[in-house]
Amino acid sequence: MVTSIRGNSAELTTPNGEEVETVTVQLDDLILVAEFRDRIYPGLRPDGSVERRDDRPFHSVITGENFHALALLTFTHEQAVDVIYIDPPYNSGASDWKYNNNYVAEDDLYRHSKWLAFIERRLKLARRLLRRDGTLVVTIDEHEVSRLGVLLSQLFPESTVQLVTIVNNPKGVTQEYLSRVEEYAYFVFGPEAQLGSVDDDLLTHRDIDESGGDGEVQRPRWKGLLRSGDDSLRVNRKDMFYPVWFDESTGRLDHAGDPLPWGEVPFFEKKNGLTPIWPIRRDLQEGRWGVGKDTLNLLIKQGFAAVGRFDKKRNTWAVSYLSRQVRDDLALGLLQVLSANEATGVADVAYVVTAARRIRTVWHRSSHDAGAHGTDLIRSLLGSGRGFPFPKSLYAVEDTLRPLVIGKRDAVVLDFFAGSGTTAHALMRLNRQDGGKRKSILVTNNEVSATEQESLRATGFRPGDTEWERLGICDLITKPRIQAAIAGSTSKGEPVNGDYKFVDEFPMSEGFEENAAFFTLTYESPWRVSTDRAFSAIAPMLWLRAGAVGRRIDSISDGWDVADSYGIINDLDRASEFIAALVAVEGLRIAFIVTDDEGRYQQVANEIPGVETVRLYEDYLRNCEMTGDF
Incomplete structure (x- = not known):
């Protein structure tokens, strides 16, 4: 909130828990959004797409403040998300991207409590989005791991919380006395969550004989x-x-x-x-x-x-x-002796069936190396000069998601600290492996690194300028990465070099038969929304709520329209035409009825059997009040 203006400067105050932070900024950097106590509502502006297959849903990427984007998603996906995977700022004091580590100054005496307040507000909204059989995964390092564990237990009292240790940097990073090789991931399993079976516990030896075998039997290498x-x-x-x-x-x-x-x-x-x-x-x-x-x-x-x-x-x-490691796995019950050859006496040893394996709480796989399969992979997709600090290994995220979505081929996965876009990339690989139609929703800001901010400001550029925005995390990394992964080619049109490894190996240049749509978060006034003047900003949200599949309805200037999975009407005098069009569409999910008359809404809704109906814009306004207590 602006508290005073002096010359070319303005003083702002921002609540942070029980504290109030004050900062001075240049007047030219301020944009009028709303007056004090005015309510503002999120909208979406389409920013392009990449499409390779008509019959598949879209992954969605939203650029903007993730707290406001989460409020938007309470309208489109309340209790509808199967997995939430986030890699929030670790509060380590590094000054790369704002959402990575440097949310609170390293010398701030209240840095831990401020970080917790920052995370808590977002997790409260995330809790509203997660299904009862869903799972939340939060990665973290040693700086906040203990405090985060307490917070998760408080926010999700009905869930089961488990901590996983992941070796992500085998070379180690020397910190004081010991060399750190790991980070952590909290798994918060909903009260009705089920964990799918996989064939790798991610810790013990898995040296598989690739020479073949009977059916699903996997044998160790001798x-x-x-x-x-x-x-x-x-x-x-x-x-x-x-x-x-x-x-x-x-x-x-x-x-x-x-x-x-x-x-x-x-x-x-x-x-x-x-x-x-x-x-x-x-x-x-x-x-x-x-x-x-x-x-x-x-x-x-x-x-x-x-x-x-x-x-x-x-x-x-x-x-x-059989090596000592394999014999140890046999003693642990990870392998079994199926039979012995009558002539040679040699045992036929195989790994136990998939259903009997359980993922361990310590993961140690070469595929989880963040350098080789995170940093280097992004360089292959984007080319040199587009670095991203501390990206996750693609295969570590894939291994994280696999047991959570293996039985849900239409799962919705949300990542509201999306960074470089690894979550969507991993989900595409999982879809390719079993023909699934899972879709991701990514939320990331377009923050520019601290060093680049100083350089840009020195030359007179400000946030919103083209020269500034093109260096932001979403425009520079997230969006190009997803486009390159799907198309199999770089922004210059050149085939992506290298092959995907582990589980499913194929050239990166093949890409994926997937679709992705990109949006920027906007802010709308309640007057423009309620008077139907902000439909273009609301339209993408209606498409998201209907499943992010097929054609998007961007205009209802003709009074109504029906697409692949939903329909919208604002001219209720033409309800009979609208209802006839709805009935003709197989698999239609939802109908949006624009009216401020509750009676007329009910009249039309009662004539649409078997389809969810939503009243606009009343339901939207009620869900997305930005000054409410989330």
């Missing part, structure tokens, strides 16, 4: 017994150079013999009908085995060692075994 790499010669470990005896007629390993004394030459003659196998390397040097004699004998007895193919060059056979 490790070669011949040591490779450092210290792999006989001279390095003389006690690891011993014969492995087996029966050529059955392929059964019999036992591991004693180590050959140093200086003696290995022999290849059979003894007692058994053939010796020696650790001879491909360069014909004398190597060594990867495990000791006693360990191998135990593995042979358990059926965890096997003979492979004969190698003419080395004049010996290959031997493989």
